[in-house]
Amino acid sequence: MEKRAAATIAAMAAAFAVVLCLSACGGSSGGEAGGNTLHVAYASFPDYLDPALSFDTESYTAMYDTYIPLLTYAHASGEAGSKVIPGLAKALPKVTDGGRTYTLFLRKGLKFSDGTPVRASDFTHAVERVFILDSGGSSFYSDIVGAEKFAESKRGGIPGIETDDKSGEIVIHLIAPRGTFTNELALMFVAPLPADTPMEDLSASPPPATGPYVITTSKPGRGWEYERNPQWLGNNAELMSEIPSGHVDRIVVSVIRNPSTEVNEVEAGRFDWMENPPAADRFAEVRSKYEGSQFRVEPQINTYYFWMNTQKAPFDDVRVRRAVNYAVDPRALERIYVGQLGASQQILPPGMPGYEKFDLYPHDLAKAKQLIAEADPSDRDITVWTDNESPNNQAGEYYEDVLNKLGFSAQLKIVNSDNYFTIVGNASTPDLDTGWGNWFEDYPHPNDFFQPLMAAESIQPTNNTNWAQIDNPQLSAKINRLGSETLGPKQEAGYAQLDKSFMEEAPWAPYGNLNVATFVSSEIELDKVIFNPTFGQDLTSFQFK
Secondary structure, eight states, rough: OOOOOOOHHHHHHHHHHHHHHHHHHTTSSSSSSSOOOOEEEESSSSSSSEEEEOHHHHHHHHHTTTEEEEEEEEOSSSSGGGGGESBBBBBSSEGGGGEEEEEEEEEETOOOSSOOOOOOOOHHHHHHHHHHHHHTTEEEEEBBTTHHHHHHSSSSSOOEEEEETTTTTEHHEEESTTTTHHHHHTTGOOOOTTTTTTOOTTTTTTTOOSEEEEEEETTTTTTEEEEOTTTTTIHHHHHHSSSSOSSSEEEEEESSSSSHHHHHHHHTTTSSSSSSOOOOHHHOOOOOOHHHTTEEEOOOOEEEEEEEOOSTTTTTTTTHHHHHHEEEEEEHHHHHHHTSSSEOOOSTTSTTTTTTOSSSSSOOOOHHHHHHHHOOOOOOOOEEEEEESTHHHHHHHHHHHHHHHTTTEEEEEEEEEEHHHHHTOOOTTTOOOOOEEEEOOOSSSSSGTTTTHHHGGGOSSSOOOOOOOOOOHHHHHHHHHTSOOOSSHHHHHHHHHHHHHHHOOOEEEEEEEOEEEEEEEETTGGGGEEEETTTOOOOOGBBBB
């Protein structure tokens, strides 16, 4: 990947003056280096544009190149992109005390985009912010000594984090070994931010960045813009040479709700890339016309499913939940997703360590009705939740119909995709009975498909990701035990059994794994676009022809 040499402050100022001029004077998208603007379409606004809170695929892609954690993931496609590399830290952590202590050193001379020096203690502030804001990612860091107490009290600090701003040393003490902690240090939740960053959602005014790009404008629901981080060429690029600097100087993102309109805009060259796949009814057309030149299917690990609230009737009865699994036909959902989805009925997706295919619930509507008759649920009024993006809304309509065929009185509630997960993750939202969900890997480890989604400690009043609210002490203990161990054949077998054990409890009705796509305009070098398995399309990799 092309790297840009470090520039003097004067040269950098001159470069930014050129960018501002091109922006103000209507410079074209493509063109000579130093003046190109990438125009991007998103079908929905990210759940958050705040690194402590972001927990969906849109926000991961949006902020991968802005907020750099102590560790990060390699800017590469496929398996190579799953490698953890140093970010703000000089090197990978030194792990001692039987896996309970992690020691890292901050690179010297780093600065945030506003010119503030990056300090070791900024990491402490970032972790505290995760707990104060009840981030959905907080369960990844609850094993830090004192973290659970801090999460409850929201004061007193986290004694398990020790920092020295002079030397840049950061020492993290865990209450028990955690085999996934290196991966979790590479997530944006705990990317250091300036010590005066407010303890509130900053999606409308994102905080200063450490990566090659900085978000300069955010209009929730409508779009946002990036420019080059003015500190990147001055300090950070030279210090973090493993992270590419990018090829465009400005990125303008617009939210376009209609995915068919997005396709038209990319075909016409008015947009250079659409972040989401083409509409289901146009997927085959786009693939046939542009595959290899402007379109390709990307490997990504995910699971699509319907969750059921196990804490309240009628889904507090396992017979009802199993009945739903028998009644949902993944083949019907394959047709709804028109070639974008591979059918599956389990939690772990293909390609994830520990995945072993099984089929506990072959489609059998008669058996499903028999189980419902045996359970005879007293509450048959059900609210079904889904978002308004196609084909997820059609999947919700299908699910509503299935529940009605089982004798329920189901009512579909379609929510704007911008805040769908925020709404269903808030315990105060009424009628959280059942609904649509999906999960894309945060890191290449099966724990990521269990701890935030199935562990009892992941149930939170806000930003909850355990939408089924399943609280099984025995299975939660197994999640914690497996997560504390180094992944190997024994642990993979344990996760395969855990997958089956949870599906016997049936908190979900999984139905498939989505094929993700990259579709760009004819002006973009498709073969240069990096698709990271966790963060999606890498903004630093887009180049004009």
